Amino acid sequence: MTDPLPSTSRSLPIALIRAREGVMAPIREMLSETGITEQQWRVLRVLDEAGSMDTKTLANRASLLFPSLTRIASAMRDKGLITQTRDTVDRRRQMIALAPAGQKIIDDHRHRAGQIVDGFRATLGTENYETLLDLLGRLDPGPRD
Amino acid sequence: MTDPLPSTSRSLPIALIRAREGVMAPIREMLSETGITEQQWRVLRVLDEAGSMDTKTLANRASLLFPSLTRIASAMRDKGLITQTRDTVDRRRQMIALAPAGQKIIDDHRHRAGQIVDGFRATLGTENYETLLDLLGRLDPGPRD
């Protein structure tokens, strides 16, 4: 018996990459004028949504690996987008908070970002959009604790 | 009116990233013993499926950007996984073909890769799995020609 792999045109990993390309294209276009990257935008989004938090929690919520976040946070600190402070009790820990310049980027682009999301929701239809999020969620491995 | 962005837990870009993490984890584990990367595996898959082709077509089918493919192909040539030959008619073009060592990696891992795919299909159910691929396909921007 042969044991054919699925055609690459029906391959789940490739489909996920391509869908991500399609979704991120307009977002990247929006962000290009701000000078921040897609990952930095995710960090700002999470901090705006949930307030300041420690690095580990931030990495999980923004779906970034720890070493990536170390570099990203250091770049964002240098740009004045966030602040980093050592936990006084456990000096291994670090708290990260939104700085005014970071908050301004969120505020300035919240509306357009919402429009982009609405565009995709309209493309698929609300029901399909929610179905897609549910199915994707079932493939999510969860936090790597 | 406030204009809230979707919670990051229901954000499409983040959901796509996390789903990809979940899907790729077992594949990366399988590939770790071969010494090739996930992208190199995609290149081998496409070549195995459709035969040799020029660089541009390969980049599109494997969802790789051109500069990435330049580096990946050069590494794979050095490892003897593929061959690169100049088109004699149009000397700008380059044909890439599977070499025996590359074919062997495909053959040795075809079965396990199929099992991994079947696992995800079973997790979601066949109907949901096909629905997911269809919805992802509708977000695909298509080739960047």
Place this chain on the structure above:
DNA sequence: TGTCAATAATTAACATGTTAACGATACTGC
């Protein structure tokens, strides 16, 4: 209290993603 394991974060090393600039070849129309 002194040693060892566990945790938070960084650093290192290499591969890829992304955009822009560049070089080489082919085509087009005059």
Place this chain on the structure above:
DNA sequence: GCAGTATCGTTAACATGTTAATTATTGACA
């Protein structure tokens, strides 16, 4: 033929993904 343009591919520069090693700090416990 030749200037202008388009196409294929590479290179450059920087940011991120990924795994492994390292440092700093804390906690457990004999």
